[in-house]
Amino acid sequence: MKKQNTILSRIGVLLALIIVIVIMTALTGGKFMTFNNIMNVFRQTPMIALMGVGELCVILLGGIDLSVGAALAFSTCVAGIAYTAGCQNSFILILICLVCGALFGACNGLLLTKLHLPHPFIATLGTKNIYRGLALLITGAAAVPFAADTVSGVKFLGSVSIGGKFPVSMIFVVIVFVIMHIFLSRTALGRKIYSFGGNSEAARLAGVNTDRVQVICYALSGFFCACAGIIYMGRLNSAVPLAYLEGDSDAIASCIIGGASFLGGKGNVWGTLVGAFMIAIIRNGCDLMGISSDLQQIVIGAIIIGAVAVDVFRSRADAKAKRLAVAQANAEAK
DSSP states (O other), X not given: OHHHHHHHHHHHHHHHHHHHHXXXXXHTTTOTTSHHHHHHHHHHHHHHHHHHHHHXXXXXXXXXXXXXXXXXXXXXXXXXHHHHTTOOOHXXXXXXXXXXXXXXXXXXXXXXXXXXXXXXXXXXXXHHHHHHXXXXXXXXXXXXXXXXXXXXXXXXXXXXEETTTEEHHXXXXXXXXXXXXXXXXHSHHHHHHHHHHHOHHHHHHTTOOHHHHHHHXXXXXXXXXXXXXXXXXXXXXXEOTTTTTTHHHHHHHHHXXXXXXTTSSOOOHHHHHHHHHHHHHHHHHHHHTTOOHHHHHHXXXXXXXXXXXXXXXXXXXXXXXXXXXXXXXXXXXX
């Protein structure tokens, strides 16, 4: 029964994506389904997808990370400052960005496990403001541009396309998602993440180091924010302190649309990828129709509320089914 529900959930997510594509094609008069526009969607999706897969690790715990957009901005700005200080080696700049992202994420986990803050909402809301403020502070609230003939590695990941069409960043996303699928579904740590989200107290009693699991998941969230930041830098050829202000909502929405539950223990990377595509498609379609970014935020917000509502109804239905199954088993035992 559980396997059937999982299959139906995945089909439902894909069906929703197809419906959104059909709607956008109809509303844009066919402009959406052109080859060049589809390639634009592939260029827009990677940052959402990478931030989403990091957010998924946290949501699987039953937590949340509101600092993902700020972590992206801060980690890229640290790399930008290193560039202005004389470091023009792409590998070193990418390494600085990734290490910073992972450390910033780990700090969120440490706030929860060592300071025992009551909820991840509080911890990550605080660090969101800290990271964004630090990004503005170290850059003087101005973008840090890269020279046209430097940091070719960053530009390769962010702006190069195969055959001048298919973005390298999308290939990178597919590789990352395959690795994360294996990590979450085939490794002991991945199973511990799901067990923590399903019942943290039971996981602790079973010998799972719950503090370690939390720190690792938040570190992964920060790490993938940095990955998204590298693509962002490569596309704009600069580090921007106000980069991706809507990143928090996009990352959370991609997970929830993809079937993850705020209650924890439920979700998968492929659903998150579908959710990321849906967010990118909606934004792209709105741009084609000339809808302002303000109205787009309203649409995304409504989608998040709708996805959470579906999750709540689904959880209630599952809980009701479990109660009925237990009652039936007790009745049969008598």
